[in-house]
Amino acid sequence: MTTQTNDALQKELDLLMDVLEEVKDNIPEGQYLRGMNALGSIHKQKRNTTTTTNRLGSALESWKTLDEIEEDDEDLYDEIIELADDIVFEICGEDSSIYSDSSYNLVHRGQEKDVFDKLINYKPERGNAGYETTPMVLHHAIQLIMSRLFDDTFHELEIVRPVSCQCGWRGPQGNWDRHITNVRHQRWINAENERKSQKRLAEAREIIIARRESGIVFLNELHSTPESKIATVEAIHAAESAGDRVVFMCADGTMSWFA
Ligand SMILES: [Zn+2]
Secondary structure (H helix, E strand, C coil), X not given: CCHHHHHHHHHHHHHHHHHHHHHHHHCCHHHHHHHHHHXXXXXXXXXXXXXXXXXXXXXHHCCCCHHHHXXXXXXXXXXXXXXXXXXHHHHHCCCCCCXXXXXXCCCCCCCHHHHHHHHHCCCCCCCCCCCCCCHHHHHXXXXXXXXXXXXXXXXXXXXXXXXXXXXXXXXXXXXXXXHCCCHHHHHHHHHHHXXXXXHHHHHHHHHCEEEEXXXXXXXXXXXXXXXXXXXXXXXXXXXXHCXXXXXEECCCCCEEECC
């Protein structure tokens, strides 16, 4: 209920009360009392509605995100971290801490479900870490723990995620670095490079000779690669062995004799 509606309603209630007071002496006392009781009841409902609305409104207004808190309320931020640490201690065991290095697994294998349920259903109860705090602080503390735990889980899943290599190997992502230094993989890479090189050489041999004309072999000037150089040398050698002259044809159309 807005303040405006509230004031208007109060005005109407006051007016009704005035009317009742005015006619009080002309009506039976029972009727007057029934009227006053009804007014009192409306007044009480109005007050309750207003209080609830205000309480909800101010609770939402004072609710901040963890980022906002980290930025402008160091004490509150510390309170959240400390609470998160206490809850981790409570749920994951006494050698656990929210401050522990991110590579350290807070949840041990097999306990994931148990810890997850405890966090999801965490309820402030007398004696536990979350008992004497505000809902906002508790919320952020639980969120912090969740994000830390899921980070671990995500990290673990990344390590065991199956990957495959072109060489045919298939295994967990965590073994990838070791795999690429593996002899079988290296052999495959070498064979693959050799195969690609042979293919490029065959292509270069196919296109190196542009045409032949009465004792002259016209060679295309190819984009310089080890394979195109081999193909060019081979073509020159073959032409000279046959007693032919060699002319280079450049990409821009100019020609030059092979000296
Ligand atoms: Zn491989």
